[in-house]
Amino acid sequence: EPEVTQTPSHQVTQMGQEVILRCVPISNHLYFYWYRQILGQKVEFLVSFYNNEISEKSEIFDDQFSVERPDGSNFTLKIRSTKLEDSAMYFCASSPDTEAFFGQGTRLTVV
Amino acid sequence: AQSVTQLGSHVSVSEGALVLLRCNYSSSVPPYLFWYVQYPNQGLQLLLKYTSAATLVKGINGFEAEFKKSETSFHLTKPSAHMRDAAEYFCAVTNNNAGNMLTFGGGTRLMVKP
Numbered sequence: 001e002p003e004v005t006q007t008p009s010h011q012v013t014q015m016g017q018e019v020i021l022r023c024v025p026i027s028n029h030l031y032f033y034w035y036r037q038i039l040g041q042k043v044e045f046l047v048s049f050y051n052n053e054i055s056e057k058s059e060i061f062d063d064q065f066s067v068e069r070p071d072g073s074n075f076t077l078k079i080r081s082t083k084l085e086d087s088a089m090y091f092c093a094s095s096p097d098t099e100a101f102f103g104q105g106t107r108l109t110v111v
Numbered sequence: 112a113q114s115v116t117q118l119g120s121h122v123s124v125s126e127g128a129l130v131l132l133r134c135n136y137s138s139s140v141p142p143y144l145f146w147y148v149q150y151p152n153q154g155l156q157l158l159l160k161y162t163s164a165a166t167l168v169k170g171i172n173g174f175e176a177e178f179k180k181s182e183t184s185f186h187l188t189k190p191s192a193h194m195r196d197a198a199e200y201f202c203a204v205t206n207n208n209a210g211n212m213l214t215f216g217g218g219t220r221l222m223v224k225p
Binding site: 004030031043045048050056093098099100 | 145147153154155156157160162201207210211212213214215216217218
């Protein structure tokens with residue numbers, strides 16, 4: 001069964017460093033998303049992407065964040081200069097319409 | 112704007128007992144509703160979804176949920192809990208526009224006692 005794949009599963013980075021989280025969405029899906037879950041808190045929407053551009057973003061998704069679909073398969077989230085409060089589980093999701101399929105997540109720890 | 116409230120951040124049941132996890136939503140447009148399950152150190156797995164067809168929705172692992180518009184609720188139930196059901200459960204709402212974001216509730220951690 002097709003699935004959303006995220007790499008790495010864990011990432012530890014120093015404050016101020018740039019990180020890139022990678023995702024391979026399900027191949028025939030059109031919509032792509034990033035969500036995050038700070039430990040013990042709810043899952044929060046970051047950004048959605050369709051037709052090679054951002055379709056919607058939350059207040060969390062500030063200038064430190066960017067997304068890219070560099071080729072036909074990958075979908076990346078870049079955090080330019082990480083802060084301690086960026087520590088969270090980051091989920092990629094893809095969707096053919098209204099139902100989102102989630103990856104296993106990347107646990108980002110900023111130290 | 113849409114929002115989801117899950118009453119009870121922790122629910123504990125005995126194995127074999129009824130599971131009831133509560134979800135109430137707020138939406139200015141007809142909602143699509145989802146329940147996701149998250150096992151420890153894993154991602155979000157779809158349990159079931161309501162997309163304006165039948166109001167009683169059956170999902171995987173014996174779970175079901177009923178959409179009640181008058182109560183703005185979408186509670187998740189399972190007649191008999193199993194130890195493997197111990198996990199975090201998230202209710203989420205969106206609308207019928209393809210590609211729209213999901214808004215999640217705070218989650219309910221289900222514990223199952225032997």
